[in-house]
Amino acid sequence: MSMQAEVIKQIKFGIFSQEQIKKLSVAKLTVPDTYNEDGYPIDGGLLDQRLGVIDPGLVCKTCGGRAKSCPGHFGHIELVRPVIHSEFSKIINMLLQATCQKCHRILLNNEQIGVFREAMAKELAAEMPMNEAAADRHAEQDLLKKLKSVKKCPHCQTVQEKLKFSMPTYFYLGERRLKPDEIRDMLAKMSDDDLEIIGIDAKTSRPEALVLNALLVPPVDVRPSITLETGERSEDDLTHKLVDIMRINQRLEQNINAGAPQIIIDDLWELLQYHVTTYFNNETSGIPPARHRSGRALKTIAQRLKGKEGRFRYNLSGKRVNYSARTVISVDPAIDIDEVGVPTAIAEKLTVPFYVTEWNLEAGKKLLERNEYPMVLNVVALDGKRKRILDTNKEDLLKELKPGYILERQLKDGDIALFNRQPSLHRISIMAHRVKVLPGKTFRITYPATAPYNADFDGDEMNLHIPQTLEAQAEAKYLMAVQNQIFSPRDGAVIIANGWDGVIGTFMLTQDDNYLTKEDAEHLLSTAGIRELPKHSKNGTYSGKSVFSMLFPKGLNYEAQQGSGKFVIKDGELVEGVVDKKMYGEGRSNKLFAAIVMGYGFDVLQDFLTKSSRLSYAYTTLFGVTIGVKEYMLNDALKKDKASTITETQGKVADLIEQYKEKKLEPLLGLTLRQSLEQTIMVELDLARGQAIQMLNKNTDKSNFAMLMANSGARANILNMEQMSMFLGQQATREGGRIKRGYYTNRVVPHIRKNDNSSAAHGFVANGFVDGLTPLEMIMHAVGGRGTVIQKGLLTQRSGYLQRRLANALQDYYVLQDNTVRDVNNNVIETIYGGDAIDPTKVEFLKQKKE
Amino acid sequence: MSHTDVSAMLSSLGIGTHNLPKILVTDPQAKKLEAKPGDVIEIEREDFGKSYKHYRYVVEK
Structure with a gap:
């Protein structure tokens, strides 16, 4: 655990000037090619060894490092004619629009400039909160947009010609096209003071840098070439694009030197512009994307970063994690609701840290000595280096083991694991389970635990994560355990409960006229793990109600409406009513669970759930439930x-x-x-x-x-x-x-x-x-059926998206100890959470307490 | 709300006025109360039969 040394206060982005590019560059590239006939990188080519090396065995000519140690170095291409940086063309347009075409001053009179500066100074001095400052910025931007309509320069009185901008890189002054070099000159003549008003810090980015004279070439590490099995080399898309740029650049140079007619030069110049534009973004609107020989569009810089498969969403936000596993899920009615069946193959691979201390050193040594299943796979020494345990180094490690070491031991029964099914729409999409190592290849969960995950067993896969610190394990165990999620955070309804054959059994069992033989009663109760019999009736039989009552915690009292009748539990005995889905299944009508939690806690409820499900399954099996025509x-x-x-x-x-x-x-x-x-x-x-x-x-x-x-x-x-x-x-x-x-x-x-x-x-x-x-009826039925299907699809899609937007908007709000709802900037959203500061999962407890 | 009340409320919540939800002076309700920018409006809300206080900071724009 390291301490935070510095706080990042601000980050500033700027644009490289031509000089900075040349300073940064280690090589001026001149040859539009990669390798020579011998398969050796050409000097001054795109894979010049000064740009770094990726082939093992070669040495970087800049830093002397080898493939592993050389980080790569930037090179540059000098363009014979400047081109516009297409990604900045909107800013260029704004700048040209805001400045005089003759004296290149900002199109504001001195009075307006004064007002502007004053506002800016106030903004700086007042240290306005971020959001208010942003609003002011907006007002300034709006004003700048209006500069388009200024007809005459307030400084030199020149009448402004109409400037036309055509995406992505064409500018016209009146009818005449402005060439990039002219634009560069215009931008270069703008004063630093005027730029400050517009919101550009000239110290870090001069506007003329938006028109490129030199192009920075990324190191080979960024665009590695691949060797195919056939021995052929295949270059990266970026390298291809850079070759195109250099080729045109060279041709343009030759034509200029040979004194070719202006039209030819202009054509080539435009072609160079096209290549540079697509080099930055091959999806620039208004121009056809550059294609590979096979017809596939090239993946250039913007494409690497953008979108779902781009660097940000795919590699940075979506990092892959260790200590996790994924496989198909299936049911196991024999395990507990808060357990997860983990295949042996996975349990042998995943590890849990054993933190060696002064007090458990002996236990640690014993663990390390083991040669079979729950054994240690890795040892993390004091220096943080992880060592794999082999027969060869085991003895040494045993000797050097001391407090502070961490032993990574295989997963075993009882370990805490987080279990998750995507899409993770609510907090109960991830819950903490106890590991139960089982043979087979699938994760196993019970039926009641499927509901919060919205899982079924038609091929669903789920993810398992093993918390690695004691804090994380404790947090998972006490906050995320399955039995603590029985009540929905939405409305306090029961969401983890028995269903299907888990309620039909109890329903039949607890019918008024149902009596069981002693043998049956013993069988049922023993499957539920109960070794006692209830009181029998006069003729030696056992009523279904009394058998089921054995599951209730001692002294439970509960009463509810059931249809037109009543459902009564008196002193742990079911006196009236039938245990059906309304009384004890999913949904808001189940208040029995809340009563049990109120009197006995979540663990007792969990025990009741497990036992009653076993009883129900056993009774269903005993009775035999089947349907036919x-x-x-x-x-x-x-x-x-x-x-x-x-x-x-x-x-x-x-x-x-x-x-x-x-x-x-x-x-x-x-x-x-x-x-x-x-x-x-x-x-x-x-x-x-x-x-x-x-x-x-x-x-x-x-x-x-x-x-x-x-x-x-x-x-x-x-x-x-x-x-x-x-x-x-x-x-x-x-x-x-x-x-x-x-x-x-x-x-x-x-x-x-x-x-x-x-x-x-x-x-x-x-x-x-x-x-x-x-036949007519069948048509009618089909018409109705189709309508239903369409409606269902539409509804789930729309409500799903709505729900997602809400969740995203609210996700960072939290409830403080004083029951106020706040956001990350400490803004008060609500003075009392929900108007009453009540946790929805506990509404039913409150209601029952009042009675 | 009076200024003393405002500062008491703010300090009890440990925030500044800018942390409160905002309301525009041009908002019909603010106009009705003849609120000025910088004022804090106290609102009695009633949800589920319980009343509680909510606040709005009056802003110009």
């Missing part, structure tokens, strides 16, 4: 119900249409007669589905597994069941109305009559999937 076949009573509902509804719709035609229909408030008809029909058709659901509920056997799944909340709901076994019902469009359009006007398909207003013609499906749909 059978579950969706209607009995005679329901068949009658279905037929009557449909005829009744269709009759009603026909009636409504009749009333409409006879103009007897009562219009609804704010709607036309036609709209009213639509509205009432929609209501009627939706009602039909509601009726069908009621009938299903009434007339379906309780042992129907599909019904069981829906009622427990494990999977599907009654609507799904109704749509399969009764009828699909009205198919809606994205606009929310019935399906209207499709084939020309007024009908969906050509198979129905024009202006047919019946329910079937507008997407009412009177059959279920079990009976099968008619």
